[in-house]
Amino acid sequence: MxxxxxxxxxxxxxxxxxxxxxxxxxxxxxxxxxxxxxxxxxxxxRQDNSVVDYAVVDEDENWDKIENGIHLRTGLKEGIGLMETVNNCTNCHSAKLVTQNRMDAARWAATIDWMQETQNLWDLGGNEEIIINYLVTNYPVKKKGRRLSLENIEWYDLEN
Ligand code: HEC
Incomplete structure (x- = not known):
């Protein structure tokens, strides 16, 4: 070459x-x-999750939001034992079914026993007492068959 x-x-x-x-x-x-x-x-x-984050944050904020003393998601009244009740009593049926039943503590205990025996309701442990207290305090038995006592009546004199 x-x-x-x-x-x-x-x-x-x-x-x-x-x-x-x-x-x-x-x-x-x-x-x-x-x-x-x-x-x-x-x-x-880009690792930009901001859109997803917003959605999660919004949901978290509203999930257990209480407005004017009402837990929005379930309609239950604010009070001691609210979250125990929300977490154990609104999973299978609506809170309406709970609140439309006005019972005393003994009947609540019996209803809970019945659900545990027949409807697979779990053992509530220490929460049972908290929930029953919440229910009898916030959804007391309505007096039936007798009208409520009259209160704050302004009587007036009959004139001839
Ligand atoms: C594991 C599911 C489950 C959970 C959790 C649960 N329940 Fe129930 N409950 C049921 C079923 C099922 C019924 C029957 C519904 C029907 O008759 O349509 C029922 C019925 C009821 C009734 C109506 C009873 C009647 O005599 O008609 C009340 C009141 C009630 N539940 C309250 C509660 C309370 C309070 C809690 C929380 C301690 C609770 N439930 C949690 C399953 C459950």
Whole structure:
């Protein structure tokens, strides 16, 4: 191989390498541009959970929100034992079924026993007393069959 031939081959090799490099760079830029058209925000490369976070935060805030003394999600009244009642008594049926029944402590205990025996209600442990107290305090037995005593009546004298 003479000297000239070798030089020629070397320069061809260099040009070829430069071309490969340029082609590589151009295709990289092209990929970038095409991707930029599909996903202008390049969101696939960002770890941006803000949208999801907002949703979770909102839900958390409202989940056990109490407004004007009413636990919004269940309609139960605010009071000692509210959350124990919410967490144990609104899973299977609505809180309405609970509150429309006005019972004394003994009958509540019997109703809970009945649910435990026949409806798979779990053992409430120490919460049973808390829940029963909550129910008899906030949803007391309504007196029936006798009207409530009259109060704050302004009597007036009959005139002739
Ligand atoms: C494991 C599920 C479950 C849980 C938890 C549960 N209950 Fe019940 N409860 C039932 C079922 C089932 C019925 C029957 C519903 C029906 O008749 O449609 C019922 C019925 C009732 C009734 C109506 C009883 C009647 O005589 O008609 C009341 C009141 C009641 N539950 C209160 C409660 C209270 C208070 C709690 C919390 C301590 C509670 N429940 C938790 C399953 C449950």
């Amino acid at each position: 003479n000297q000239q031939h070798k030089e020629f081959r070397d320069s061809v090799k260099k040009i070829y390498q430069a071309l490969v490099l340029v082609f590589g760079a151009v295709s990289l830029v092209a990929c970038f541009l095409v991707y930029g058209m599909i996903d202008p925000g390049f969101s696939a490369f």
